[in-house]
Structure formats: structure tokens, C-alpha cells
Amino acid sequence: MSTNTVKLKIDGVDVTAAEGTTILKAAKDVGIIIPTLCSLEGLTAYGGCRLCLVEVSGTPKLFPACTTPIGPGMDVTTQSDKLKEYRKIAVQLLLAERTHICSVCVADDHCELQAMANQLGVDHVMFERNWSREEIDSTHDFLVIDRNRCILCTRCIRVCDQIEGVHTLDLKLRGKDSQVIMDLDEKWGNSCSCTSCRKCAKVCPVGAIYVEGEPIEHTKKRDVAEFIVERRNRK
Amino acid sequence: MIKDDKRRAMLEKVLKEHDYQESALLEILHRAQEIYGYLDKELLMDISGSLNLPPSHVYGVVTFYSFFKLKKSGEHVVTGCLGTACYVNEVEQILEAIEQEFDLKRGGSTADGKLSLLLTRCIGACAMAPNIVVDYEVIGKATKELVIQKIKQALGGVKAETS
Amino acid sequence: MAQELEFQNAYKYRINVCCSSGCVPFGALKVLKAFEDAVKEFGVEKECKVARTGCIGTCSVGPAVLVEPGDYLYQSVTPERVREIVRDHIVLGLPVKDMLYERNAYFKKQHRLVLRNAGKIDPSRIQDYINMGGYGGLLKCLTDTPQAVINELIASGLRGRGGAGFPTGQKWSLVARAQNSPKYIVANLDEGDPGVFANRTLAEADPHAIIEGMLIAAYAIGAEKGYIYIRSEYPLAIQTLQKAIAQAKAMTLLGESILETPFKFDLELRFGAGAFVAGEETAILASVEGKRAMPRPRPPYPANSGLWQKPTLIQNVETLANIPLIIQNGGAWFAKTGTPKCTGTKCFSLTGKVNNPGLIEVPMGITLREVVFDVGGGVPDGKKFKAVLVGGPSGGCLPDTLLDIPIDYDSLVKVGAIMGSGGIVVLDEDSCMVDTARFFTEFCVDESCGKCTPCRAGLARLKDVFGKITNGAGEMSDITTLEKSSSFIRDGSLCGLGQTAPNPVITTLRYFKDEYIQHIVEKRCDAGKCFKSRGEEEIE
Numbered sequence: 001m002s003t004n005t006v007k008l009k010i011d012g013v014d015v016t017a018a019e020g021t022t023i024l025k026a027a028k029d030v031g032i033i034i035p036t037l038c039s040l041e042g043l044t045a046y047g048g049c050r051l052c053l054v055e056v057s058g059t060p061k062l063f064p065a066c067t068t069p070i071g072p073g074m075d076v077t078t079q080s081d082k083l084k085e086y087r088k089i090a091v092q093l094l095l096a097e098r099t100h101i102c103s104v105c106v107a108d109d110h111c112e113l114q115a116m117a118n119q120l121g122v123d124h125v126m127f128e129r130n131w132s133r134e135e136i137d138s139t140h141d142f143l144v145i146d147r148n149r150c151i152l153c154t155r156c157i158r159v160c161d162q163i164e165g166v167h168t169l170d171l172k173l174r175g176k177d178s179q180v181i182m183d184l185d186e187k188w189g190n191s192c193s194c195t196s197c198r199k200c201a202k203v204c205p206v207g208a209i210y211v212e213g214e215p216i217e218h219t220k221k222r223d224v225a226e227f228i229v230e231r232r233n234r235k
Numbered sequence: 236m237i238k239d240d241k242r243r244a245m246l247e248k249v250l251k252e253h254d255y256q257e258s259a260l261l262e263i264l265h266r267a268q269e270i271y272g273y274l275d276k277e278l279l280m281d282i283s284g285s286l287n288l289p290p291s292h293v294y295g296v297v298t299f300y301s302f303f304k305l306k307k308s309g310e311h312v313v314t315g316c317l318g319t320a321c322y323v324n325e326v327e328q329i330l331e332a333i334e335q336e337f338d339l340k341r342g343g344s345t346a347d348g349k350l351s352l353l354l355t356r357c358i359g360a361c362a363m364a365p366n367i368v369v370d371y372e373v374i375g376k377a378t379k380e381l382v383i384q385k386i387k388q389a390l391g392g393v394k395a396e397t398s
Numbered sequence: 399m400a401q402e403l404e405f406q407n408a409y410k411y412r413i414n415v416c417c418s419s420g421c422v423p424f425g426a427l428k429v430l431k432a433f434e435d436a437v438k439e440f441g442v443e444k445e446c447k448v449a450r451t452g453c454i455g456t457c458s459v460g461p462a463v464l465v466e467p468g469d470y471l472y473q474s475v476t477p478e479r480v481r482e483i484v485r486d487h488i489v490l491g492l493p494v495k496d497m498l499y500e501r502n503a504y505f506k507k508q509h510r511l512v513l514r515n516a517g518k519i520d521p522s523r524i525q526d527y528i529n530m531g532g533y534g535g536l537l538k539c540l541t542d543t544p545q546a547v548i549n550e551l552i553a554s555g556l557r558g559r560g561g562a563g564f565p566t567g568q569k570w571s572l573v574a575r576a577q578n579s580p581k582y583i584v585a586n587l588d589e590g591d592p593g594v595f596a597n598r599t600l601a602e603a604d605p606h607a608i609i610e611g612m613l614i615a616a617y618a619i620g621a622e623k624g625y626i627y628i629r630s631e632y633p634l635a636i637q638t639l640q641k642a643i644a645q646a647k648a649m650t651l652l653g654e655s656i657l658e659t660p661f662k663f664d665l666e667l668r669f670g671a672g673a674f675v676a677g678e679e680t681a682i683l684a685s686v687e688g689k690r691a692m693p694r695p696r697p698p699y700p701a702n703s704g705l706w707q708k709p710t711l712i713q714n715v716e717t718l719a720n721i722p723l724i725i726q727n728g729g730a731w732f733a734k735t736g737t738p739k740c741t742g743t744k745c746f747s748l749t750g751k752v753n754n755p756g757l758i759e760v761p762m763g764i765t766l767r768e769v770v771f772d773v774g775g776g777v778p779d780g781k782k783f784k785a786v787l788v789g790g791p792s793g794g795c796l797p798d799t800l801l802d803i804p805i806d807y808d809s810l811v812k813v814g815a816i817m818g819s820g821g822i823v824v825l826d827e828d829s830c831m832v833d834t835a836r837f838f839t840e841f842c843v844d845e846s847c848g849k850c851t852p853c854r855a856g857l858a859r860l861k862d863v864f865g866k867i868t869n870g871a872g873e874m875s876d877i878t879t880l881e882k883s884s885s886f887i888r889d890g891s892l893c894g895l896g897q898t899a900p901n902p903v904i905t906t907l908r909y910f911k912d913e914y915i916q917h918i919v920e921k922r923c924d925a926g927k928c929f930k931s932r933g934e935e936e937i938e
Contacts, residue, residue, distance in 0.1 A: 047695040048849045050890045062889055067695040089886045093855035126879055127859045128866070152848065161289075170291035171690070172298040174673070175846035176858040183290040184276050184283075193289065260688035265630060265669055292689075299690040299847075300671030302630055319593030319791065319823050320749035322837055356674070356841070358631065359419050359595035361747060362457030362755040373423030 008074040015070075023076055024052055024065040034078050035087055035120065037094075037112060037205055038153035039066040042225025043162055046154055050090050051116065054078045062086075084120070091117050096127040097176070098134060099148040100206075107207030110216045113151060114206075134179070139189030142212050143201060145180065150208040152178055156200035163225050168194040180208075199224055245270050250285050257286050260296055264303055273304040309344040309351030311389045313369050313382075318357030320364035329367060330354075332379040337386065349390060411446040411488050413437075414464040414517055415475075418453040418602045419634050420595070420757075421460035425477065429461045432480035437488070439481070446488050449526075452603020452638075454517035455508075456499055457756040464517055471499040503772040504754045509735060509761045511743045512719045516603035521638050524645040527606040533651060535722030539614050540659055547618040548574060551721070553729025555741035560586055560677075560714030561789075561818045562894065563740075563807035569711065572701040573619040576709035583612055583624035584705065584712045586682055590629065590674035591790035592841065594821040596745040597715050599757050601628070601635035604719065605642035609665065611718030613651070614725055616663040619711055623664050626715070627682055630669040639667060674791075674845035677819070678893045679712045681847065692847045693893035716745055716820075736762030740806035750787075750823035753778050760805070767801035770824055781826040785910070787834070789818030791841045792898035794905035795831060814905040816898055830925035831910040832917050835902045836864035842899040853896030856887040860903060868928040872918035880907060 004019040010027050017026040022045070027034055037049040045066045052065040057075040065078070077083075094100075094113060102108050134147035154171065157180065161167040168191055172181045182191040201209045202221045211219045249266040253259035263282060268274055274297055283293040297303045315321075315330045330341060330352070337350055344351040360366050363375030369385045415430040433448045454462040459473035463483070470493050472483060479497065486492045510516070519526035527533070539547045552567030573581060585608060589597040601608060612624050628636055643665055646652045654662045668686050675681050676691035683705050685691040704710025720742060724732045733741045740762040746769065749755045753775030760769060770776065770786055777783045785795045788805075794815030796803075803809045807817050825834065843861050848854045860883055863876050884900035884907075891897045907914065916922050923929055 045695075046849075047892055048851065050851050050892070053890055064695055064892075069697060085882075086886050086890055089856075089883060090851050090890070093851055093859060093883075096859060097855040126882070128862050130858070130862075152854070167289035168291060170289065170295040171848070172295055173848075174299050174675075174690070175843060175848040176854055178848035178854070181291055181294060184279055184294045193291075258686075258688040261669065261671060261685065262688075265671065296688070296690055300673050302670075302672035317592065319591075319787070319821065319837075320755070322592075323750045323823060323825065323829065355631065356590065356672075356845075357592035357594070359589075359598050360423055360457070361593050361595060361749040362420060363424070363460070364749065364755075375424060 006070050006072050008070050008072065008076065010076045011078055017070055019069075021070050022066060023054060023063070023068050023070055023074075026070050027065065027076070027078060032078060034065045035116060036066060037116060037151065038155065040155050040158075040203055040222065040225055042223075042227070042229040043155065043158040043203075046158070049094075049151070049153060051087055053083060053086060055080060055083065088120050088122050089126075091120055091122050092125045092127060094151050095122075096125050096129045098130065098132055098150065105149060105207040106210045106216050107149070107204075107220075110220050111207060112205035112222075137182075137188050138212065139187040140191075140194070141189070141196065142214075143188060143194075143196065143198065143209065144212050145188065145209050147179055147208065149206050150180060151206055152180075153205060154180075155203045155205065156180060156209055159199045159203050159225050163228050164195060164197050164199050166193050166195055169200060242270050246281075250282075255286055257288050260286060260288065260293065261300075264297060268303060273307050275305065308353070310349050311370055311386070312351045312353060313367065313386055314353045314355050314358075315341070316356075316358045316360075316364070316366040316368070317354050318359075318361055318364070318366075320361035321357075321366055324364040326365035326367070326377075329365060329377055329379050329382055332383065333386070336383050350386065409445060409447040411442075412466045413446060413448045413488075414451040414454070414466065415448065416452070416454045416460065416462040416464070416517060417450040418599055419632070420453060420457035420599070421462060422634065424460045426461035428477045429463065429475050429480060432477035433463075433484065436481050436484040440484055440489050442484070442488050446484075449520040450522070451519060452516045452521050453513075453599040453757055455513070455756050455758065456504070456754070458754065459499060462499070462517075465493070466518075468493075471501065472497045473499040504756075504758075504775065507764065507768055507773050508759055509743050510759050511723055511735070512600060512607075512716055512745055513603065513757070513759045514723070515607065516599065519604065521603055521605055522641055524606060524642065524649065527604070531726065532606055532722070533610055535725035536610050536613050536617075536651070537657070539617055539725050540657065540661060544574060544618045544620065547614060547725065550725060550729045551618070554724045554732040555729070555739075556717065556720055556724060556732065557740065557807065558714060559716035559720075559744065559817075559820070560679075561816060563817060566713070566717055569701065569713075570615065570618050572699070573621075573709050573711045576702050578702070578707075578709050579620075580623060580708055581619055581621040582705045582708060582710040583615055583619070583621045584682060584686060584710060585612055585624065585626040585718055586677060586679075586712060586714045587626055587628040587632075587635070588670045588677040588682060589632075589819060590670075590677050590845070591819045591821050593749050593823055594747045594790055594819050596747050596757055596820050598629075598632050598635050600715060600719055600745070601632070602638050605635075605639045606646065607719040607722060608639075608715045609642060609646055609652070611713075611715075611721035612665065613656070613663055614721050615711060615713065615718065617661055619709075621711065622662055623666075625666050625668045625686055625705075627668045627670060627676070627686055630671055636667065636669070643667070673847075674841075675847045675893070675895050678895055680893065682712060683710065690847070692849050693895075695892060714819075737804065737806055739808065744805065744817065744820060746820045746822045748774050748822050748824070751777050751781065751826040751829075752824040762806050763804045765802050765804055766796065766822075769805070769822060770801065774824065777824065777826045781828065783824070784827050784829055785825045785831065785834075787815075787821070787823040787825065787902070789816035789898075789901070790821040791838045791845075792816065792895065792901050793818050793821065794901045795825070795834060795909065796905065797909045800909075814901060814908060816901065818898075828925050830923050830927040831906045831913045832864070832867060832923070833925070833927040835906040836861070836868060838902040839864060839899070842895065846895065846899075850890075850892040850896060852887040852890040853892070853899065856883050856891075857896075857899055859883060860887075860900070867914065867917050868923075870921045870929050872914075872921075874915075874918055876918065877907070877911075877914060
């Protein structure tokens with residue numbers, strides 16, 4: 001790997017980081033936390049949730065911090081009225097898209113979407129809620145997927161493919177109809193490739209995938225991917 | 236349906252032509268649909284095994300693209316064009332009339348499986364809008380009456396002319 | 399080749415029957431057969447050549463037949479009247495007046511560069527293309543350095559015709575400079591816009607222009623492999639291209655050591671499968687690789703990391719068809735057409751409520767008014783013009799007051815429209831602008847890949863709001879919701895589909911807000927498109 005470094009400014013702070021580092025990582029290293037949902041260390045970046053959009057001076061375009069590499073002389077703004085407004089809309093859209101009711105959710109108080117809404121000060125949802133009724137699959141011995149709570153971040157799909165290596169999970173259909181599936185859209189209990197490793201449940205930011213009967217704080221170990229990758233890279 | 240050896244042999248030939256490369260998935264799905272008419276799960280499992288691709292990946296690809304069909308369609312197929320030009324020229328009224336007349340919903344088939352009503356985003360004959368395709372015949376500057384008459388002809392066993 | 403010319407010149411007349419997808423459904427093949435029979439019947443087959451050609455451009459009055467010399471254009475030809483044309487026009491030299499297409503401004507204001515051979519040559523014969531000077535650009539560029547070819551492109555000022563208008567020469571330089579290899583070219587023929595058929599027509603009428611353009615590009619950037627990504631819904635274009643590729647291979651214009659030089663280039667077709675988003679440049683790459691056509695964030699740009707992470711040039715086929723002309727005649731010659739910042743011509747599919755719908759090619763800088771009223775012949779049935787939608791389903795709806803803006807990338811973007819893939823739809827007084835915005839929003843909801851929140855969840859909520867307004871349940875606060883979410887979808891979406899999807903909403907809100915208010919406050923739709931179920935109840 002090249003050891004060239006790049007100098008830039010993030011929220012007025014001078015930052016030096018290795019070439020190829022993402023804006024998200026470079027900011028984190030100097031203590032600036034940019035909001036994210038789909039991003040998870042140890043997995044490839046996805047760029048889907050759009051929470052981590054930042055401004056770069058000199059262009060009207062917004063950039064996802066999780067996938068955009070730093071450039072020399074970049075002047076990045078991670079907080080502005082516009083960005084705050086957009087992040088709030090993004091969270092509201094996710095809340096309105098499917099049926100999120102915190103009081104009956106297994107992940108209540110351990111939910112990244114809920115925490116994000118609190119952190120950003122989302123106090124209402126301006127959209128008509130969709131109240132969709134998606135399929136709940138509890139045919140597996142202990143893993144449950146409740147698609148009503150899914151935000152389509154694809155962390156489960158990525159961890160299944162990139163860390164566990166079996167690629168049981170993927171998306172079917174497209175757009176608003178997209179759903180997480182197992183194999184050829186089988187019931188989880190009938191899956192021929194699932195190793196029941198639970199990593200999907202561990203990394204799920206919400207209560208869409210969970211372990212039946214297990215306290216949620218035991219299940220959710222969202223750093224599992226980062227941990228495994230680190231261990232694997234140890235010489 | 237895979238047990239049908241002749242068609243399986245044709246599929247094998249296609250797979251071989253593409254050297255069992257995973258990047259040829261779309262091409263293989265196209266040809267498989269030509270051979271079998273639609274793509275059922277047994278067939279998809281076969282293709283996923285042959286290309287060494289995860290089944291969920293194959294299923295994800297098939298359902299992403301609207302051209303691929305997981306189910307058999309009706310004996311006769313009416314396709315309504317939903318392109319902009321057809322929309323501006325009131326194709327909607329014709330579709331509603333077909334739904335009423337033959338008691339089926341767009342995207343579905345009649346109870347006896349004789350007729351399916353499908354939609355497409357554009358057949359590209361925009362200057363003749365609105366367009367309805369009955370089996371293989373494109374009806375340009377279509378009207379309710381004309382289309383219903385053509386469908387009745389097709390259902391009556393009179394085979395639609397293929398131009 | 400001399401023999402071929404002699405063979406062509408032996409004919410006194412040439413009857414070109416348009417056999418493109420616009421005319422075939424209406425009996426063009428029967429007309430072709432009837433002409434072949436009739437010239438034999440009258441014993442003129444030695445002096446009159448009957449040829450099947452691509453689109454002549456008058457798609458609303460097909461099947462169209464062009465008789466040369468003299469450019470006599472017959473409209474709505476039926477097999478029954480073919481004998482009459484052969485007898486009177488070919489044998490007696492008297493054109494059949496009542497069937498001739500009136501050559502009004504429809505053709506006068508057009509400028510055919512890309513469609514230079516459309517309707518004139520038989521697309522299934524490579525010789526026809528060569529006789530028109532085809533592959534001359536390739537010959538010329540092979541004697542030049544790749545850098546000189548790129549310089550010519552830069553001088554031409556050509557910009558990508560796929561929609562965004564990125565300068566082509568600059569794009570080629572980027573891919574040429576990329577260090578990694580091998581390099582790839584992907585020709586984009588995934589024309590997913592409903593109501594747009596320019597690329598299909600080009601492929602059906604002049605496939606070799608696309609292939610030659612790709613060859614020149616390959617030579618300039620150092621690529622050895624190319625793909626043409628084409629919609630599977632275009633069977634005739636696929637056939638035509640397959641035949642053209644086989645012919646080019648047979649003449650050593652494709653493959654190893656092209657024209658006995660060290661230059662090699664191989665070309666394959668790849669088929670789309672019904673996904674509008676696959677036209678987006680990173681999604682097309684995923685699709686060529688056999689995956690779900692989900693766009694990915696840029697950077698990295700395809701110029702450095704495209705197909706299988708290798709440097710890739712993605713170019714719309716209309717852009718490619720311009721290339722041979724530029725190389726043959728020079729960049730400076732090309733730059734004379736159009737405007738200084740936006741050179742050349744653009745093909746448009748002109749449809750909707752207009753007298754002469756069809757495929758047109760006009761110089762950049764022509765005004766929308768000229769396109770709608772001169773080339774298009776205005777609105778039929780004495781109705782009033784209301785708006786013109788420019789740029790396909792994610793284009794902008796522009797009112798009468800903006801008809802005098804010139805057509806170029808920058809002017810269109812300024813008023814909220816886009817060049818897109820070149821769809822122009824004319825709307826008359828019977829169109830409801832709220833309903834129109836709803837229609838295009840629904841299209842984009844169906845075609846969203848679902849990867850990013852604004853496009854997937856945002857457009858779906860816009861659709862809900864439109865449902866509310868057009869059902870009589872609208873509130874004034876809905877306008878704010880539409881405005882706020884539209885700007886988030888525009889600024890926050892991952893790819894071009896989402897970024898442009900709210901254009902119809904934004905422009906109708908900007909130019910036709912009173913119609914929204916009328917729907918919300920008075921629950922009234924003057925065009926009679928909305929409140930349908932309500933309306934019926936009232937009548938009963």
C-alpha cells in the first residue's frame with residue numbers, strides 16, 4: 001500500500017491521512033463522527049442510506065463520506081443546516097417506509113435507527129406512513145426475520161457473503177419492493193446454505209433480524225465484522 | 236421440467252458456449268427462458284449449481300429485471316404499452332376496458348389461463364400511439380373496440396397474423 | 399469494391415422500403431414483398447433496386463417508402479397500391495401524387511448527421527455502408543496516432559449524447575491515460591425511456607456507424623474488447639447488429655489484426671432485461687457483469703475502474719455514430735454545426751400531441767418552438783399547446799413561455815429539464831400537469847433499484863402524496879412535502895436516476911402551481927383526468 005499522505009480540512013480541522021482513506025474514516029480519526037446507518041467497519045461500503053452525506057467546498061454536489069476518498073486540499077463540511085435537514089428527512093423516510101413501532105420492537109433501546117432519530121432531533125414524521133405488512137419468517141430454529149423492520153441497509157447480506165462466506169442472503173425484486181431473501185426465496189428453516197452463524201442478527205442495525213428468546217443486548221455485537229477482519233489480518 | 240432431457244441438453248449447450256462463466260448469467264437466463272418459456276425454481280437451482288453462484292444471487296438477478304418470468308403466462312398474451320406517448324394518448328382507457336371485458340387484472344391471467352394481460356414500458360412505436368400487442372401483432376392507433384375484437388378473434392382460435 | 403460500385407450504379411431507380419420497428423408492425427414487410435414482385439411483373443428489376451432500409455423518419459405515416467433519385471417519399475403504403483407506384487413512377491416516370499408525403503418543415507429544419515444513412519442504405523449490407531464512405535474514418539485514424547484522434551475529438555467539441563453531456567474527448571483522454579489493462583468499451587443501447595426510440599432506430603438503420611465509432615474509440619484509448627449493451631425488447635436491432643458484426647469480422651474490420659495492422663478489437667452483444675436503471679453508467683457495468691443493475695458511488699470513476707475494475711469507456715451509441723464523421727471531416731468541420739458550447743446535432747423522439755411525430759435530428763441550439771411547431775407541425779385537432787416534456791420520464795415540463803430557449807445541455811438544465819436520452823413529448827390542453835407529474839413519478843418508483851433511501855423511499859412517498867391530491871384528499875401542506883422531499887431526492891440520491899427523477903415534480907410545481915392549488919383547494923381537474931372514482935359517483 002502506498003504510504004502517501006493527504007492533507008485536508010474537515011469542519012475547519014486540519015487532517016492528515018493516508019491516501020485512499022475515506023472521508024468517514026479520516027473524520028473519525030480526529031474525533032468527528034459523521035452519522036451512518038448502512039456503513040459498518042469490516043464490511044465493504046454500500047453508500048445506500050445517505051445519512052453520511054457531506055459538503056465539499058467548490059462543488060454543489062453532496063458526497064457520501066463512507067465511499068468518497070479524501071483528496072488533497074479538500075475542505076469538507078459535515079454539519080450544515082442543509083445536511084441536518086436532509087438527514088432528518090432520510091430518517092423520516094425510513095421510519096415511514098415500513099412499520100416501525102418501537103414499543104413492540106425487540107430492538108427497542110438497542111436500535112440504531114431509533115438512536116439516529118433521537119440524535120438528529122426527529123420529533124415527527126412528515127410523510128404519510130406506509131404501514132406495509134411484510135412477511136415475518138420464524139421457521140429457523142432460533143433466527144427470526146421481521147421484514148417490517150428492515151431498512152434495506154444490506155449489512156446482513158454483506159456479512160453473510162464477506163465474513164461468513166456462504167452468501168445465503170441477498171435481495172430480491174427492486175426499488176420499494178426489495179426484500180432480503182434466503183437462497184431461492186425459501187423459508188429460513190429450509191435454507192440449504194445457512195450455517196446459523198447469527199452474524200446477520202449481530203450486525204442488523206434494527207430489530208429486523210434477531211435471535212428468538214435471547215436478550216437483544218446479547219445478540220447485537222455490531223463490531224463482529226471488524227473483529228473478525230482484524231483477527232484474520234493478524235500475522 | 237428439467238427432467239425433459241432434450242431441453243436440458245439445449246441448456247447445457249448454452250452453458251458450455253459461455254464456459255460456465257458467472258458473468259454470463261444474464262445471457263444464460265435469457266436463453267433458458269427461450270428454451271423453457273419461464274424460469275421456475277428447479278431450473279434456477281440448476282443454473283446456480285452450473286455456474287457455481289449462490290442461489291440467492293441468481294434469484295436476486297432474475298427478480299430485479301422485469302423481463303424474466305417465474306411463472307407460465309396465459310395461452311394468449313395481450314401487452315399494453317405504458318410508454319409516455321401511449322399514456323398521453325389514453326392507453327389507460329383501453330387497458331381498463333380489457334380488464335372489464337375479460338375479467339382479469341393487469342399483470343395477471345384469466346381464471347381459465349387462456350389470456351394474460353401484461354404491461355411493458357415502451358415498445359418503441361411511439362408515433363403510432365397508443366399501442367397494444369395482441370400475441371405477436373402490434374395494434375397501432377388502437378381503440379377499445381378494435382383491441383377487444385382482436386382479442387376475441389385470438390381467443391376464438393383464429394390465430395393472430397404474425398407480420 | 400469497383401465491382402460493387404458498378405453494380406450499384408447500374409440501377410436507375412432505388413426503392414427504399416422502411417423496415418424498422420416503427421413500420422414493420424404496420425405491414426412494411428408485405429409492402430417490401432409486393433415491390434419485389436411488382437418490379438418483376440413489370441420487368442424493371444434490372445433498372446430498379448428494391449432495398450430494405452432503416453427508419454426514414456416519418457413514423458406516424460408508415461409504412462414509408464423512399465424512391466430515389468429525387469427523394470420521393472411515399473406514406474402509408476399498402477401492398478395493394480404498390481403496383482401503381484411501380485407502374486406510374488418507375489415505368490412511366492410519373493410519381494403517384496396522392497400518396498406523396500408533403501415535405502414541409504418536418505425535414506427542412508432537420509440536419510441529418512447521425513442519421514445520415516437512415517432510410518438510404520440497406521443496413522444488412524456492409525457494402526452499402528462502405529459505398530457511403532463508411533469505415534473511411536477507421537482507415538484514416540489507423541494512419542494517425544491515438545493522441546491525434548483524441549485531439550480531433552477535443553477540437554470537435556462533441557459531448558456525450560447519453561444525457562449528461564460530458565465532453566467526449568476529455569473522457570477518452572482519461573481512459574487513455576489510465577494505467578491498468580485490459581481496457582473495455584461499453585456502448586450503451588439500453589434505451590429505457592418510455593417514448594424514446596432514437597437509439598433503436600439508429601441501430602436498425604445504420605449499425606456499422608456504431609461499430610466504426612467503437613473501433614475508432616478502441617484505437618484511441620487502447621481497448622481490445624467491447625460490448626454493446628442492448629435492450630432485449632429490440633429484436634430487430636439485435637438481429638441487425640449481429641449481422642453487421644459478422645460482416646465486419648469477415649472483412650477483418652473486427653478481430654485480430656484489423657485491416658492487416660497490429661490493431662485488434664473484439665465486439666460482443668450483451669442483452670438488457672427490462673430495467674431502466676441499467677442505462678446508468680455504473681449500473682450498466684454491473685449488468686454486463688451479470689449482476690443486479692445497482693449503481694455504485696463514484697469515485698472510483700469507470701474511466702479508472704469500470705468493468706471488472708478495469709478502465710472502461712462507456713458511451714451512448716448516438717455519440718459513437720458521430721465519431722466516424724468527425725475523424726473523416728475533422729473536428730473543426732463538426733464544430734461548425736450547433737452552438738459554440740454545444741456542437742453537432744441531437745436526435746429526438748418527438749411524440750405526444752403533435753402533428754408529425756417521429757424521429758428527428760436537429761442542430762443543437764434550435765429552439766423548442768421550432769421543434770414543436772415547425773418540425774412537429776404543432777398540436778393537432780385545433781387544441782391549445784400546454785407544455786412540452788423534455789428529457790424523458792425524469793425531464794422537465796416546460797410551458798409556452800419557455801419555448802424560445804435554445805436546445806442545449808446547459809440551457810435545458812437552467813429551466814429544470816434535461817437533454818436525457820432525447821425524448822420530447824408534447825402535451826395539449828387535455829393534459830393535467832398534476833396527473834403528468836404523478837405518471838412520471840410512478841414510472842421512477844417502479845424503476846428505482848432500491849439501493850438508496852431518497853430514491854427508493856422518497857419517490858414512493860411522493861407517489862402517495864400524488865395519490866392523495868388526485869383523489870381529492872390533498873392539503874396545502876402537501877405542496878411543502880413535495881417540495882422538501884423533491885430537493886432531498888435530487889441532491890441526495892446516489893445516481894442519475896434518483897437525482898433527476900423529481901424533475902417533473904419540480905418543474906410542474908414551478909410552472910403550473912395553480913393547477914396543484916386547484917386540485918387541492920377546489921378539488922377540480924380541468925382536464926378531467928383526476929378524481930375519477932369521485933366523478934363517476936357524482937354522475938350516478
